[in-house]
Structure formats: C-alpha cells, structure tokens
Amino acid sequence: MTEPTEPLLRVENLTKSFAGRRVLSGVSFEVAPGEVLGLVGESGSGKSTTARCVARLTEPDAGRITLGGRDVLAAGGRELRALRRDMQMVFQDPYSSLNPRMTVAALIEEPLAVHGLEPDRRQRRRRAADLLETVGLSAEHLDRHPRSFSGGQRQRISIARALAVRPRLLICDEPVSSLDVSVQAQVLNLLRDLRQRLDLSILFIAHDLAVVYYLCDRVAVMEQGSLVEIGTRAEVYGNPRHPYTRSLLDAVPVPDPAVERARRTTDRGSHP
Amino acid sequence: MTSALLSVRDLRASYPGPAGPVQVVHGVDLDLARGEKLALVGESGSGKSVTARAILRLDTDATLSGRVELDGADLLTLPPRRMRAVRGARIGLVFQDPLAALNPVMTIGWQITQPLVIRGVPKKAARRRGVELLARLGVRDAERRFDDYPHQFSGGMRQRVVIAIAVIADPDLLIADEPTTSLDVRVQARVLELLHELTDERDMAVLLITHDLGIVAGFADRAVVMRHGRAVETGPVDDIYRSPRHEYTRALLAAVPRIGGDHTRPLVTIKEGGQ
Numbered sequence: 001m002t003e004p005t006e007p008l009l010r011v012e013n014l015t016k017s018f019a020g021r022r023v024l025s026g027v028s029f030e031v032a033p034g035e036v037l038g039l040v041g042e043s044g045s046g047k048s049t050t051a052r053c054v055a056r057l058t059e060p061d062a063g064r065i066t067l068g069g070r071d072v073l074a075a076g077g078r079e080l081r082a083l084r085r086d087m088q089m090v091f092q093d094p095y096s097s098l099n100p101r102m103t104v105a106a107l108i109e110e111p112l113a114v115h116g117l118e119p120d121r122r123q124r125r126r127r128a129a130d131l132l133e134t135v136g137l138s139a140e141h142l143d144r145h146p147r148s149f150s151g152g153q154r155q156r157i158s159i160a161r162a163l164a165v166r167p168r169l170l171i172c173d174e175p176v177s178s179l180d181v182s183v184q185a186q187v188l189n190l191l192r193d194l195r196q197r198l199d200l201s202i203l204f205i206a207h208d209l210a211v212v213y214y215l216c217d218r219v220a221v222m223e224q225g226s227l228v229e230i231g232t233r234a235e236v237y238g239n240p241r242h243p244y245t246r247s248l249l250d251a252v253p254v255p256d257p258a259v260e261r262a263r264r265t266t267d268r269g270s271h272p
Numbered sequence: 273m274t275s276a277l278l279s280v281r282d283l284r285a286s287y288p289g290p291a292g293p294v295q296v297v298h299g300v301d302l303d304l305a306r307g308e309k310l311a312l313v314g315e316s317g318s319g320k321s322v323t324a325r326a327i328l329r330l331d332t333d334a335t336l337s338g339r340v341e342l343d344g345a346d347l348l349t350l351p352p353r354r355m356r357a358v359r360g361a362r363i364g365l366v367f368q369d370p371l372a373a374l375n376p377v378m379t380i381g382w383q384i385t386q387p388l389v390i391r392g393v394p395k396k397a398a399r400r401r402g403v404e405l406l407a408r409l410g411v412r413d414a415e416r417r418f419d420d421y422p423h424q425f426s427g428g429m430r431q432r433v434v435i436a437i438a439v440i441a442d443p444d445l446l447i448a449d450e451p452t453t454s455l456d457v458r459v460q461a462r463v464l465e466l467l468h469e470l471t472d473e474r475d476m477a478v479l480l481i482t483h484d485l486g487i488v489a490g491f492a493d494r495a496v497v498m499r500h501g502r503a504v505e506t507g508p509v510d511d512i513y514r515s516p517r518h519e520y521t522r523a524l525l526a527a528v529p530r531i532g533g534d535h536t537r538p539l540v541t542i543k544e545g546g547q
Contacts, residue, residue: 042456043428180315180483182542185527189538207457210486214529214539237531251461253486255528257509260490264468 006069008033008201009087009169014053014063016046016225023049024060025225031169036195036202038216040209040248045222047205051173054203055089056080067169085115088162092174094154098146104132104157105142111164131160135190152183156190163194173205188215209252213237221245276341277444277477278304278327283338285319285326293335296322298501300338306444307475309468311488311509314498315524320481323498324447327479328363329355342445360387364438368450370430373437374422380433381418387441405436410462428455435463442474449481464491485528489513497521 007030016024024046031037039047052058054065056072065072067086075083088111091097098107108128109118118124129139135156146154155175162170172191176184192215195202206212212219213233220230221242229242240246254260285297297319304310312320325331327340329347340347342362347355359365367373375383384406385398393401399418406414409432422430431454438446446467452460464487470476480491488495488509495512497505497520505518516522526540 042458181485181524182315182527185529185539186541188529189541192538208529209457210529210531210533213531214533214535233535247458249531251458252531253461253464253484253490255485255489255513255525255530257489257513264465264490 005032007031008035008068009054009203010064010066011050011054012064014050014060014065016049016053016058016060023225024053024063027063027222027225027227029220029227029230031201031203033168033201034195034199035218036191036204036216038212038219039203039205039222040207040212040219041222042207042248044224046225047222048173050222051089051171051203051205055087055171056084057089081115085165086167087169087171088165088167090155090158090162090170090172090175092177094151094158094178095146097158098154098161100146103143103145104128104137107146107157108132108161108164111161115165117165127164128160131164132157134163134194135160136186150183151179152186155179155183155187159187159190159194163198166198167200169201169203171203171205174207175204176211177206177208184211191215209237209248221248276303277306277308277343278302278479279339279341280323280327281339281341283323283326283340284336285322286335287331288333296501297326300496300498300501300503302496302503302506304445304477304479306477307471308494309471309478309480309492311480311482311492311495312498313482313485313488313495315483317500318498319501320498321449322501324449324479324481328359328365328447361441362444364441364443364446366431366435366438366446366448366451368453370427370434370454371422373434374430376422379419379421380425384418384433384436384440387437391441402436402440405440406432408466409436410459428459431455432459432463435467439467439470439476443476445477445479446470447479447481450483451480452487453482453484460487467491485525497524 009031012028014024014027027050039050041047049058053060067083070083072083105125105128108131109124112118112124112127118127129142132139132141137153137156176187179187188211194200204216216233218232219236221228223244229236229245236245240249280300280302283297283300284295286293286295300323312323314320326334326336336348342358347358381399381402384402388398388401389395403414403418411417411429411432425433435451452463455463467478471478482488492509494508496503499520505512505516505521512521516525523540523542527542529539
C-alpha cells in the first residue's frame with residue numbers, strides 16, 4: 001500500500017450553480033482504488049451535489065471527472081453506460097429508492113439485465129441469491145417485496161442491487177442516517193467488510209463525523225460549496241487544520257458523560 | 273433534596289389496531305425533579321415518543337392507565353379542559369417536525385410572543401424577549417427576521433422558532449421529542465447549550481426524548497433506556513455509560529461508532545426485533 005497508485009476517481013475543479021447561487025466552487029479530490037473517502041459537511045455544504053455530479057445525476061457547470069482514466073462528463077451512449085456500471089449509488093432513504101412493486105429478485109436482477117451481464121435467467125437468479133447472501137440476507141428473501149423488510153434490510157437490498165454489476169466505485173449518500181444505531185452498526189460493518197472482500201472504492205457522504213471516522217481512510221470536509229480540508233483519518237480528526245473542521249468536531253456529541261462535562265466547563269471558560 | 277415535579281407510575285398505553293387494542297407502553301415508571309434533565313432514550317419502536325405523548329394525553333385514541341402526577345395532581349384523570357391548560361401553561365412542547373407545529377399564516381414573531389401575550393405581557397416587552405431568545409438560539413438578524421413567515425425560514429431555523437415558543441413563558445417542564453435531530457451539528461450544540469442554560473437559570477425541568485447516545489451523555493442528568501415499550505434501565509448517566517447493567521444498554525453503547533475508537537473491529541450489532 002506504500003506505492004503511489006493511479007487514482008480510480010479524479011475530480012477536478014467542479015463548479016456548479018443553481019438559480020444563480022453557487023453551490024460548488026472548484027471542488028477537487030481523488031479516490032484511490034480500494035480506498036474509502038468520506039465527504040462530510042453540514043446541509044448546504046455541497047457534499048450531495050458533488051456525489052450527484054460524480055454519478056452524473058447532476059451536470060456540473062465546469063470541471064473534470066475521470067473514472068479509471070475515462071472522462072465521465074464527456075461520455076455518452078455506450079461509454080456512459082459502461083461508466084455507470086463501474087460506479088453505483090446507494091441513497092439515504094431505502095423506502096423510496098426501491099420500487100415497491102418489484103420483488104427483491106427483480107430489483108437485483110434489473111441492473112444485470114440492463115447492462116446485459118447475465119443473459120441467462122437462471123444464472124441471473126443465482127447471482128441475485130449470491131448477492132443477497134453477500135449482504136447478509138438469504139435466498140429465501142428473493143420473492144418478497146420491499147415492504148416486508150425493515151429499513152436496515154432494505155438498505156442491504158439497495159447495496160446488493162448496487163453491487164450486482166460489480167462496480168469499482170460505490171457512491172453512498174447518507175446510507176445510514178435514517179437507520180437506528182443498532183441497524184446502522186450492521187450496515188457499517190457490511191460496508192467495511194465489502195470493501196475488503198471486493199476491493200471496492202467508496203465515496204461515502206455523511207454528516208455524522210463518528211460514522212465517517214469508523215469507515216473512511218481519508219476525509220474531505222466541505223463548507224458552502226468548497227472543499228476546505230482533506231486528509232487521512234488521523235490527520236483530519238487528530239490535527240484538524242481548518243477552523244471549520246475544528247468547529248464541526250467540537251460540536252459532535254460524545255457518548256461519554258465525563259468527556260461532555262469537561263467540554264462544557266472549558267467552553268464556558270472561553271466564552272464568558 | 274428536591275421534590276418530584278413529574279412522577280409517572282406504571283404508565284401503560286394502547287392504541288386501537290385492526291385486531292383489537294395494541295399495547296405499546298407496558299408499565300413505565302419515571303421521576304423528574306425541578307431543574308432536572310431526564311432523557312428517554314431508545315431506538316424506533318421503543319415506545320419513548322408514545323410515553324411522552326401519553327404523559328401529555330396528546331392522542332385521543334390512546335387508552336392510558338397508571339398515574340402521571342405533576343406536582344402531585346394526577347394528569348390522567350384531569351378533565352380535558354384543565355389538561356389543555358396544564359399543557360399550555362406549565363409544560364412546553366417541542367416535536368421533531370417544526371412545520372407541523374407552526375402556523376403558516378402568522379409571522380414567527382407573533383407565534384413566539386403568543387404565550388407571553390395571552391398571559392398579559394405587553395406586546396413590546398414580549399417582542400423584546402422573543403427577539404433576544406431567538407438571537408440566543410443562533411438566528412442571525414433576529415430582530416429583522418422576527419416579522420418573517422415560517423416558509424421564509426429553513427428547517428433548522430423553524431425548529432429554533434418552535435423551541436423559542438416552547439420556552440418563552442418559562443414552563444416548569446419542557447418535553448422535547450428529538451428536538452435537534454433535523455439540525456446540523458453546530459446548531460444542535462448551540463440549541464442544547466441554550467436548553468442547559470435555561471434549566472439552570474429558570475429551574476426548568478426537561479424530559480428529552482432521543483435516540484442519540486451522544487446527546488444524552490452531554491445533556492441529561494439521568495436517563496431511562498427504553499426497548500419494546502419498557503424501561504430496561506434507569507439511572508444517572510454516569511452509571512449507565514460507565515457500568516450499564518442491562519445487556520441491551522451495553523449493546524446499544526457498543527453499537528455507536530466513536531471518534532478515536534477502534535475502527536479496525538466490527539461494531540457490536542443487535543438483532544432486529546429481538547427480545
């Protein structure tokens with residue numbers, strides 16, 4: 001892991017305005033193969049817009065994005081389809097991102113059919129069953145509909161569906177923020193396990209800094225459309241350089257009453 | 273020794289379901305002293321919100337039993353009119369969804385000052401206190417924004433308006449159900465700090481309903497951990513975090529990722545729907 005590798009994803013100078021308002025100003029970062037990069041910031045920081053630009057769900061006004069050396073923004077037709085296969089997205093809300101009329105099997109097989117990856121129906125079904133097991137569900141769930149699953153299970157189904165086409169990059173936009181803490185732990189463990197087993201790169205968008213600490217090798221911090229700091233987990237959390245990063249970290253509630261008490265006394269001392 | 277402001281004994285709540293009544297709160301006990309901060313903590317379906325709603329008798333279709341005493345008077349047997357008076361005068365309420373709590377056709381200033389105005393505080397004085405409170409909650413340009421309507425505010429700002437309405441008339445008790453869940457972390461810190469200050473300044477008690485163990489650690493004096501409609505563990509937060517007695521509490525604490533924690537090991541998980 002010490003040799004410099006060509007990045008899988010390279011984002012350069014991404015700029016975007018909505019209705020005259022600048023939402024991204026010159027965002028640049030890279031994600032190495034097998035790396036998990038966390039993108040954090042408050043609402044309106046531009047983290048989700050950045051993810052959507054990478055996935056080409058939103059067109060940036062300017063900038064350059066390459067995936068494995070291929071130009072994402074210039075791609076069209078067949079080339080874009082191939083790129084879309086290489087990067088799959090997992091959304092926040094597992095209730096609205098899965099079509100309620102489709103069975104789990106159909107949901108997972110759909111991307112395989114769309115990309116012409118598994119022309120044989122029985123093979124497709126077998127692959128769907130394998131994928132369900134990969135995410136900790138079982139083949140007996142194949143013929144059920146999303147409504148019969150809990151939020152955590154639905155998020156696993158979303159992940160299985162995203163993995164179906166064997167992407168190199170998974171873009172996860174707040175994938176655990178609507179889940180209970182115990183279910184969140186399951187999905188985080190799953191993502192951690194998958195990136196190791198499948199050598200997957202993940203662009204992980206989240207507002208929860210503790211979740212990002214747990215999962216991400218490197219962290220990029222966004223504020224009002226700009227990337228203000230990027231570094232390894234140890235750098236950003238251990239020695240944050242930007243005042244915004246520090247203010248975010250200072251505000252994160254720590255699940256330890258003694259730590260919280262000490263913090264409140266020092267806060268009060270510094271702002272009389 | 274402080275006297276109990278709120279005392280709940282064997283509270284049970286059930287709601288009508290397609291196959292008969294469904295019991296969702298199975299005998300909860302809790303005590304809250306003046307100026308004390310108590311957290312009801314649990315995951316979705318734990319019954320924490322329903323417990324709060326039962327204390328306030330907010331759901332007319334709920335069947336309640338047990339005792340809920342505010343300064344010794346049982347709220348469960350109070351006539352509806354007097355119950356409404358208690359909710360208005362002595363208990364402030366904040367729920368997670370700020371849009372449902374605000375009147376879209378009145379300015380936010382009108383809404384914030386109402387609790388004072390109906391108690392006879394002159395409008396000018398009420399406005400001054402309202403603006404000051406909103407500014408303390410971190411709303412910039414509070415004076416100018418006082419005459420805006422809810423739709424002109426972001427979700428986070430609306431929630432601060434709801435909190436201002438709930439606390440402006442100095443209630444004895446604030447019941448806040450996930451009051452900061454929709455807020456960014458820095459705004460959340462500010463709102464929690466203000467609630468801290470208000471409890472100190474005015475001896476206001478707070479019943480905080482939350483799923484966030486970080487917030488509980490920083491805010492509450494004591495906590496009640498709920499699961500499946502029951503209180504599985506009650507105690508001072510120091511005891512609960514340092515030496516949780518119930519297996520579920522231990523698992524819940526171990527499931528939370530922590531900054532600076534061990535990221536090389538899997539988090540502890542809890543089986544969904546398990547007992």
